[in-house]
Amino acid sequence: xxxxxxTRFYLKQDLQAAAEAARSAGLLNFEELPDFVIERPRxxxxxxxxxxxxxxxxxxxxxxPRKIAELLVAQLYQDKPAVWVERVEIAGAGFINFYMxxxxxxxxxxxxxxxGTAFGESDFGQGERVNVEFVSxxxxxxxxxxxxxxxxxxxxxxNIMQAAGFAVERxxxxxxxxxxxxxxxxxxxxxxxxxxxxxxxxxxxxxxGEDIVETVKNYIETEGDKLLTVQPDLRREILTRFALQKKxxxxxxxxxxxxxxxxxxxxxxxxxxxxxxxQVVTDYKDAxxxxxxxxxxxxxxxxxxxxxPEVLVRANGIPTYYTADIAYHKNKFERxxxxxxxxxxxxxxGHVARLKSAMGALGYSEDKLEVxxxxxxxxxSNGEIMRMSKRAGTYVTLEELLEEVGRDAARFFxxxxxxxxxxxxxxxLAKSQSMDNPVYYVQYxxxxxNSILMQAAxxxxxxxxxxxxxxxxxxxxTERDLLRKILELPDEIVAAAVQRAPHKIAxxxxxxxxxxxxxxxxxxxxxxxxxxxxxxxxxxxxxxxAVAKCLQLLGVSAPDKx
RNA sequence: GCGCCUGUAGCUCAGUGGAUAGAGCGUCGGCCUCCGGAGCCGAAAGCGUAGGUUCGAUUCCUAUCAGGCGUACCA
Numbered sequence: 001x002x003x004x005x006x007t008r009f010y011l012k013q014d015l016q017a018a019a020e021a022a023r024s025a026g027l028l029n030f031e032e033l034p035d036f037v038i039e040r041p042r043x044x045x046x047x048x049x050x051x052x053x054x055x056x057x058x059x060x061x062x063x064x065p066r067k068i069a070e071l072l073v074a075q076l077y078q079d080k081p082a083v084w085v086e087r088v089e090i091a092g093a094g095f096i097n098f099y100m101x102x103x104x105x106x107x108x109x110x111x112x113x114x115x116g117t118a119f120g121e122s123d124f125g126q127g128e129r130v131n132v133e134f135v136s137x138x139x140x141x142x143x144x145x146x147x148x149x150x151x152x153x154x155x156x157x158x159n160i161m162q163a164a165g166f167a168v169e170r171x172x173x174x175x176x177x178x179x180x181x182x183x184x185x186x187x188x189x190x191x192x193x194x195x196x197x198x199x200x201x202x203x204x205x206x207x208x209g210e211d212i213v214e215t216v217k218n219y220i221e222t223e224g225d226k227l228l229t230v231q232p233d234l235r236r237e238i239l240t241r242f243a244l245q246k247k248x249x250x251x252x253x254x255x256x257x258x259x260x261x262x263x264x265x266x267x268x269x270x271x272x273x274x275x276x277x278x279q280v281v282t283d284y285k286d287a288x289x290x291x292x293x294x295x296x297x298x299x300x301x302x303x304x305x306x307x308x309p310e311v312l313v314r315a316n317g318i319p320t321y322y323t324a325d326i327a328y329h330k331n332k333f334e335r336x337x338x339x340x341x342x343x344x345x346x347x348x349x350g351h352v353a354r355l356k357s358a359m360g361a362l363g364y365s366e367d368k369l370e371v372x373x374x375x376x377x378x379x380x381s382n383g384e385i386m387r388m389s390k391r392a393g394t395y396v397t398l399e400e401l402l403e404e405v406g407r408d409a410a411r412f413f414x415x416x417x418x419x420x421x422x423x424x425x426x427x428x429l430a431k432s433q434s435m436d437n438p439v440y441y442v443q444y445x446x447x448x449x450n451s452i453l454m455q456a457a458x459x460x461x462x463x464x465x466x467x468x469x470x471x472x473x474x475x476x477x478t479e480r481d482l483l484r485k486i487l488e489l490p491d492e493i494v495a496a497a498v499q500r501a502p503h504k505i506a507x508x509x510x511x512x513x514x515x516x517x518x519x520x521x522x523x524x525x526x527x528x529x530x531x532x533x534x535x536x537x538x539x540x541x542x543x544x545x546a547v548a549k550c551l552q553l554l555g556v557s558a559p560d561k562x
Numbered sequence: 563g564c565g566c567c568u569g570u571a572g573c574u575c576a577g578u579g580g581a582u583a584g585a586g587c588g589u590c591g592g593c594c595u596c597c598g599g600a601g602c603c604g605a606a607a608g609c610g611u612a613g614g615u616u617c618g619a620u621u622c623c624u625a626u627c628a629g630g631c632g633u634a635c636c637a
């Protein structure tokens with residue numbers, strides 16, 4: 001357990017004991033102790049910790065909260081003296097505020113320093129196997145800004161959950177089957193014939209992007225015009241296979257540039273080939289949930305909490321995307337994951353309930369499948385909304401974004417906002433004023449600290465052994481504010497993991513950076529009294545470690561120099 | 563029509579069933595003898611609207627208004 005959690009645990013025990021004692025003494029009446037919290041007050045003046053127990057007991061005990069608080073406080077630390085608590089006060093509506101002794105805070109620093117680079121990590125998740133699937137864009141084009149947001153959120157969430165003790169795997173689902181792929185093939189064929197001088201009409205809902213013209217040109221460069229004499233469906237198949245490979249390579253490369261690496265690239269086609277998709281239909285038949293209407297096969301989703309039945313196999317005998325998706329998620333569970341997390345664009349939200357009820361009907365707990373819906377990114381350029389459409393070919397690619405603003409700024413920018421806020425991405429701002437991006441502020445703090453540590457080393461000042469550092473010398477308000485924030489990191493990582501909210505880490509590290517800069521402006525590190533210098537150097541080192549940890553979780557570099 | 567997400571400072575966004583709602587940008591005013599001024603300190607300014615639950619609501623519930631996205635034998 002980390003310093004804060006441990007402290008909270010003991011404070012809670014202390015209060016529970018006090019409540020029991022008050023009841024035994026006949027002073028307080030309650031059946032069961034409510035589940036109260038020990039929280040960190042927003043206001044420093046309200047102490048280091050606050051408990052809401054008295055307020056929650058008011059109804060049962062039929063007493064005013066402040067009166068109850070007085071009874072509880074009177075019982076506290078009667079039998080055994082407090083270890084870290086300096087004093088306890090009652091405030092506001094009945095809060096019990098704990099004020100800790102000064103060395104409680106600095107002992108926390110020693111604890112954090114001792115943990116080294118592992119500081120912030122915990123075993124909260126107890127190794128639960130979690131699959132995080134994100135991006136999964138169709139391999140019919142390049143990645144755009146929406147995918148960039150999904151990648152930043154998904155990868156950071158995976159990092160954070162890992163740090164919180166979950167066994168996480170990252171997965172990309174490749175939609176390499178189905179109607180969009182057929183459509184893709186038609187577009188490729190048309191471009192191919194056009195490139196070779198034929199007058200052919202381009203499919204109306206085809207992929208208009210310039211990139212597929214490039215792909216076709218690439219093909220012609222190496223393979224020439226030999227497909228002119230090949231049967232159309234075979235021609236399309238060859239072109240599609242070639243293009244999918246190209247596109248997938250490009251996607252993989254772009255994601256690598258973005259700092260995202262997957263454990264698994266899962267092909268939809270393999271589910272069709274292995275019969276897993278057909279098996280889904282059998283599963284529902286066995287469960288008595290299969291309907292046959294108008295030549296199609298349906299899953300009776302209306303019997304599982306949905307509005308209406310859903311088509312599994314079309315009248316033409318081809319399974320729908322939905323059926324493949326069910327087979328896919330079933331496959332994930334079969335691979336031993338006890339929790340599936342998908343990051344989807346908000347435009348897919350209609351699919352969530354359907355997929356959940358489909359999994360429920362197969363006997364899996366619907367709660368084990370979580371979908372994080374990410375609101376769409378609107379792109380602004382020259383003050384105008386740019387519609388992003390893959391088919392129309394009007395989108396900014398991830399690679400272009402990375403060229404314009406760089407990986408660090410891009411990732412931080414996307415993960416700063418919560419997934420369910422709509423986001424306007426001002427391209428001009430990102431290009432022209434990228435220096436305003438908060439990521440530099442945080443990185444600057446890291447570089448500054450490194451600079452101090454380097455100079456200390458140059459001056460021959462070595463950090464002394466942790467056990468000999470007198471952290472009690474850290475008494476300045478800015479030092480203690482910084483310290484308090486640092487100690488919150490393990491909690492912050494767990495909270496971000498539990499709430500599936502990577503943006504919390506971005507907010508945290510910005511606060512941390514600000515507190516460091518304030519400390520830096522007030523307290524000199526180098527050239528002060530030797531003992532104080534040691535304490536401050538250690539504070540710096542732990543701060544840099546915490547900043548670096550956060551940035552690593554967000555996929556952002558923590559530079560020593562800028 | 564129905565469903566999901568969102569309305570918080572001029573702008574972009576955090577935030578919590580609790581005690582004085584925060585940050586960045588922008589605006590205004592201060593701080594460079596000294597460890598990196600990509601910095602620090604200060605000021606003005608806000609919970610869409612109306613009800614309800616609660617000791618306490620910006621947070622939960624209902625209604626309403628506004629924006630976004632869905633509502634396919636597309637994915």
